[in-house]
Amino acid sequence: MNDSAIEQKLLEIFSEFSAENTKVVIDLDTRIDAIKLDSLDVLDLQMRIDNELKVNIPVDKFSRCEDIRAIRDAIKSL
C-alpha cells in the first residue's frame, strides 16, 4: 500500500470515529485527544487500523503518536 493510500485509509477510519464522538473535522494534523476517545474506542481504533492496513502497530508506539500524521509515520516505519 502506497503512502497516499495509507493516508486515505487513516483519514477514513478517523472520520468514522470522530463522527461517533465529536464530529471534529479530520486531517493529518488532527490530534488523537481531540476526538475524545475512551479506552475501548482506542482499542477498537487500533484493531481497525491493524486489520485494514494489514499492519501490527505495538501499543507503546501507538500511544506515543500525538496526531494522525505520527500514526502514518509509525506505519511507514514498520
Next chain:
Amino acid sequence: MQSSRSSIIRWLSGRRTSLSKKLIDYFIRGYLFYYSRLLRLESNKEIFRKTWIAIDGNKFINASVAYCQHPFQLSNREYNLLVLLKRMHKAGIFYIPELLFPEDEGFKALIEREAPFLVASVHNGFAFTSRVISEAGRNVVTIAANPEQVRRTTFKRSGVTAEIRMIERNIYCMAQLHEAVKEGMVVCCDIDFQTGNVATLQYVSPVLFKFAKNNHLSIIFAKYEITDAGLVRVLFHESDHTQEPDEIAGQFIKYVNSSRTRKRILTVEKFNIAT
C-alpha cells in the same frame, strides 16, 4: 439558617468520624503494645492472631467503625484488618494475612483453563485475588491509576510476591490489556470508582465486562470474607457472560453485597474519563 444547620451537622459528623478513627487506633496500638512488648510474644503471627481476636470482640471498636467513613465502604472486619495491618507494619511487625484458598473443583478447573479470563472485584485495600491467582500459577495483569503506589503498598500488604504486570490507567490501557490477554494473562481488576464530588467509591464500571465479552473471556466475580481467626477466605463466582455488560455489572453488585450486613452503595456507571 438551613445552610448553617447543615454545616454544623457536617462539622459534627466530621468530628465523630475523626474521634472514632482515633479511638480505634488507640485500642489497636494498645493491644499491639500489650502482646508484643508486655507479653513479648515472639511470633508476628501470634501477635496478629491475639490482637485480631481482641479487636474483633471489642464492642467499642465495632461500634466506632460504623462512624468511620472510608472511601472503600468497608465492613467492620475489613476496616479492622486494614487498620491493624497498617499499624503492625508501621510498628515493624511484618505480617501477611493467611489466605484460605478456594478448595472447590470449580476454582481448580478455572485455573487449569489455558484461556485467559477476567476476575472482577471491588477496592478493599488489598490485592488478594491477584495473590490467589498468581500463587495458583497464572500470570496476572491489572490496571491501576498509580501502579508504583499499588506495588509499594497494596501488593506488599497483601503478600503478592509474583511479578504482576501493571498497566497505567489511561486511554491506551485497554489496548495494552488486549496485548496481555493475547499472551494468556488473567486480568484481575477492582472495577468500582468514584467521581470528584463523592467521598466513596459508589460506581461500578461495566467497561471491563464489555472488554471481556468482546474478547470472549470468562467473567469471574471475586470477594473475600474474614474468619473469626483473622484468616481471609477468597470467594469466586463465574458469571453468565452472555448477558449485556450493564446487566453483568448489576449482577456483580448483587454478588458483592450478598451475605454482607453492611451493604455497599453501588450503582452501574460507565467510567468515561479514562477507562
